[in-house]
Amino acid sequence: MSEVLRYRPINLGRWVVWGFTALVFLCLPLLLENLFARSLMAQMGIMIIFALSYNMLLGQSGMLSFGHAVYSGLGAYFAIHALTWIARGQFAYPVSLLPLVGGFAGMLFGVVFGYLTTKKAGTPFAMISLGIGEMVFAASLMFPGFFGGEAGISGNRTAGGAFLGIPSLSFGPDIQIYYLIAAWTFASMIAMFALTQTPLGRIANAVRDNPERAEFIGYNTQRVRWLMLILSSFFAGVAGGLSAIYFEIVSAENVSAIRSGGVLLAAFMGGVTFFFGPILGAVVFTIFAVALSEYTKAWQLYLGVFFVLLVMFAPGGLSSLILMNLRVLKFRKFKRLRDPYFGLILSAVALALGCVMLIEMIYHLTLDFALGPQIKLFGFPFNTERPESWVFAVSVLAGGALAFEYARQHFRAVWGEIQVEIEDWIRDNPEDT
Amino acid sequence: MTAALELANVRKSFGKTEIIRDVSLAVPPGERHAIIGPNGAGKSTLFNLISGRFPLSSGTIRLNGADITGRKPFEINRLGLSRSFQITNIFHRLSVFENLRCAVLWSLGYRYSFWHNLNKLADAEDRAEAILKRIGLRRRRNIAAGLLTYAEQRALEIGITIAGDANVILLDEPTAGMSRSETANAVALVRDVTQGKTLVMVEHDMSVVFGLADRISVVVYGEIIACGPPAQIRADPKVKEAYLGTQAGGH
Numbered sequence: 131m132s133e134v135l136r137y138r139p140i141n142l143g144r145w146v147v148w149g150f151t152a153l154v155f156l157c158l159p160l161l162l163e164n165l166f167a168r169s170l171m172a173q174m175g176i177m178i179i180f181a182l183s184y185n186m187l188l189g190q191s192g193m194l195s196f197g198h199a200v201y202s203g204l205g206a207y208f209a210i211h212a213l214t215w216i217a218r219g220q221f222a223y224p225v226s227l228l229p230l231v232g233g234f235a236g237m238l239f240g241v242v243f244g245y246l247t248t249k250k251a252g253t254p255f256a257m258i259s260l261g262i263g264e265m266v267f268a269a270s271l272m273f274p275g276f277f278g279g280e281a282g283i284s285g286n287r288t289a290g291g292a293f294l295g296i297p298s299l300s301f302g303p304d305i306q307i308y309y310l311i312a313a314w315t316f317a318s319m320i321a322m323f324a325l326t327q328t329p330l331g332r333i334a335n336a337v338r339d340n341p342e343r344a345e346f347i348g349y350n351t352q353r354v355r356w357l358m359l360i361l362s363s364f365f366a367g368v369a370g371g372l373s374a375i376y377f378e379i380v381s382a383e384n385v386s387a388i389r390s391g392g393v394l395l396a397a398f399m400g401g402v403t404f405f406f407g408p409i410l411g412a413v414v415f416t417i418f419a420v421a422l423s424e425y426t427k428a429w430q431l432y433l434g435v436f437f438v439l440l441v442m443f444a445p446g447g448l449s450s451l452i453l454m455n456l457r458v459l460k461f462r463k464f465k466r467l468r469d470p471y472f473g474l475i476l477s478a479v480a481l482a483l484g485c486v487m488l489i490e491m492i493y494h495l496t497l498d499f500a501l502g503p504q505i506k507l508f509g510f511p512f513n514t515e516r517p518e519s520w521v522f523a524v525s526v527l528a529g530g531a532l533a534f535e536y537a538r539q540h541f542r543a544v545w546g547e548i549q550v551e552i553e554d555w556i557r558d559n560p561e562d563t
Numbered sequence: 564m565t566a567a568l569e570l571a572n573v574r575k576s577f578g579k580t581e582i583i584r585d586v587s588l589a590v591p592p593g594e595r596h597a598i599i600g601p602n603g604a605g606k607s608t609l610f611n612l613i614s615g616r617f618p619l620s621s622g623t624i625r626l627n628g629a630d631i632t633g634r635k636p637f638e639i640n641r642l643g644l645s646r647s648f649q650i651t652n653i654f655h656r657l658s659v660f661e662n663l664r665c666a667v668l669w670s671l672g673y674r675y676s677f678w679h680n681l682n683k684l685a686d687a688e689d690r691a692e693a694i695l696k697r698i699g700l701r702r703r704r705n706i707a708a709g710l711l712t713y714a715e716q717r718a719l720e721i722g723i724t725i726a727g728d729a730n731v732i733l734l735d736e737p738t739a740g741m742s743r744s745e746t747a748n749a750v751a752l753v754r755d756v757t758q759g760k761t762l763v764m765v766e767h768d769m770s771v772v773f774g775l776a777d778r779i780s781v782v783v784y785g786e787i788i789a790c791g792p793p794a795q796i797r798a799d800p801k802v803k804e805a806y807l808g809t810q811a812g813g814h
Binding site: 324329339347353354357 | 648
């Protein structure tokens, strides 16, 4: 009789998670009232959609794309042109639904370019996607009529007039555009999650794991990859459409390899194994690209270092890091990790401080030499011409590095011990997992 | 009566080397047919030709009367032929249950659907569960397939092969690398899951072959040198000389 009962407790958990996400989206801008925080959150939303759409390729279907910005960028171009037509009164269409224009434009190019790229898998796919990315970027400079040349195309998001006939809703104020983006982000997240729970979504995983076997259970793997790419490019286009509305400008940068690389970085940092990984990655990436770049010119260097460290020490990304720790917590063994973590974090902070001091002083000497030798680091004045500053920075760095290496070895020993205990338990109790 | 599987003058060359030389074979529906032969005789190549993995050099292959020469693997599968692999070929990151559910989706007509909720497809779930029970892996249902033991992976391999309910089943060395007790289990499983179906299998273990097969084909250097019921094959002087004989005489 047990086969007949279909009890799925996981669905309740899902409702809680989605409800909580919606609550965060709703309340966060009310808690953080400043302009910068809201702009940061709006950009996070756009990046979340983009990174999740990218992961439909990389994490779910095993396609490493180097040209995903093609679909978001072209979607953005179509959306900004549509916005221009709306402003001129040639196109009666609500601004709030412009992401759909971006989505369908992205999807159209997904149909065309995807047909070429998804004929192959693996490295050839990656290379063709890179080639198409370069091709579209070159085209964006060749056809200034559509792409707007160096300056790009700009628009005005309030051009559509009042939303739902309410005069004060024009998407001009930052809070209104935030909620528009939040609504699209939430809807896209749900849609993309739902897609992972469909026959196509699961077969895409099968094609990722073993394309040959998928052929022998009746699936045309080229078709599976193509369909996944088409759907993915739709959501990339939605993200592009939102960025067109938000920034009110679209330029060649939107289709560039920098964007394509950025979304790869974001998805990978968050982790491609789990659905929520790219969401985390998008949040962290935006913090680096938008918030950190406000403080330092070296933000890309820090992002690069962070990325390399993640790939080296936590190849599953932030999401797997979190889940591994949750597992330790679930098995009630986290207490033993508390002290090792404390040492690890403390020494890592010292190491990072030393690095940052050195990097900032070097950047200052090479790029802002004209501004004089004084800089402010973490609120303290530093004179980049005095040797003491350098000696101080190097000693913090060296001390941090030594302490970190010691703490790391200690942590690794304890961590390994705990993992072995957990694995043993799981092996002995297969029914309880 | 049309044969379930019919090969006519099949040839396959890799470069100048002819691996399969003029093989003709007809397997009637419901027969359990074994292909035996020394290493390198071309048995696996024959399987790869039948299942569409490699193109033929010449000749024709018919499945339930339909010409499948030059068709792609997924097309041949949809026409009712399913195969297993000598080297385990599963979806290693998906759970055991998901492996089986993927394997039933096409035959249940869900194709490339992105508008069905997978978890609400009771027919797919029931069929996957039934196969899970049949191959004896219910306790391992939610474990990633890559973490199973070798014998369990072989059982899953057979499970995936039969899940789509194809009527012609090709098994490539289903008991390779197994211990004696594992082999006995595998034979019982193969016998069970191929009831009412046509089975063609490549196998090295002679006790398995003579225990399971209704007819046996002996392939040597890309040719079928003998074909018939087990007793006839055992008595065939050509087979003794070319295959069984070398083993018996050599030791």
